[in-house]
Amino acid sequence: MAKFGETLVSDYLSQLGLKPIKINEGDEQTPDFEVNNMNDELFFFVEEKTIDSDTFLDDVEPGIIIDGNDPSENALETKFRKAVKQFKSVNPDHSKPNVLAFVNLNDMVNINDLFISLTGKGITEDGKVIPLRRVGRVKNDIEHVDLCLWFEKEGLRDLLWVSGNEEHTKLLKNVFRL
Template sequence: MAKFGETLVSDFLSQLGLKPIKINEGDEQTPDFEVKNMINDELLFYLEEKTIDPDSFLENVEPGIIIDGNDTSENALEKKFRKAVKQFKSVNENHIKPNVLAFVNLNDMVNSHDLYISLTGTGLTENGKVIPFRRVGRVKDDIEHVDLCLWFGKEGLQNVLWMPSSEEHKETLKQLLRL
């Protein structure tokens, strides 16, 4: 399923006139792509793609077992986020270039609001009220290493979630991704 996600994200970037270059996997964990300028090959940002499979949140759960009150989707999303941060740090430790994390969701039981909850511990009501849902663990220390989360469904981009990072990186990404 990861290949589907990488292809979907790569096609999205190419349609914007960007050049996604797959980073060769070696011994060290790295992001999936360097995204470059199509004309002069300048490195613009790094991108890691994480696919959310239909059964991503039921790992290590035996059939017939009732899952307790903990939301496994939020824990799994937080785990994917933290792993991506480690991958970004391996090539962009000082966060010189923007880091973009793309989630490709193939699971009908989760959406971008679950990602928001897992990263902030809060949810938003329809009238904009913030409601605390859960404690945020170690991910709160990692948020500054990601500039933008893109949320894709099977058909394409569905939502974006800006992280509290560099305004310069945010403006760069807004222009490059036409957001």
């Protein structure tokens, strides 16, 4: 399904007038794309992570209470940390923005799970931010990702600003017309 995700992300970027160029992986893990403008200037890097249908509840009998560790949040944190390693391989000084695109094919996961994974906090219906879980090693990686795009099967659904790099944020807001 990763091919589906890469195609979805690449098509979206192309529709914005950008040129996503697939990075050939060698011995070292790299992001999926470098993204150029129409003048072939490098704008930013993109790593796509597909969230496949998950079966973690398939074997749980109705009425059984599972523990408080949400497997989806742990999986998202793992994907995030792996993407940071890939970004560091081509952009070690973070001189260009890094964009992490999640393509969600799992009905039990949404961008709120990503927010919880990265911050340990949840947002209530009335907008209050409350602590939910301890954040692991991902807190040391957040500064290496500028923006997370959240795709569903139909296309871009949401986004989450991650790093506080104002220069990268300004560029990405302009590129994504935000």
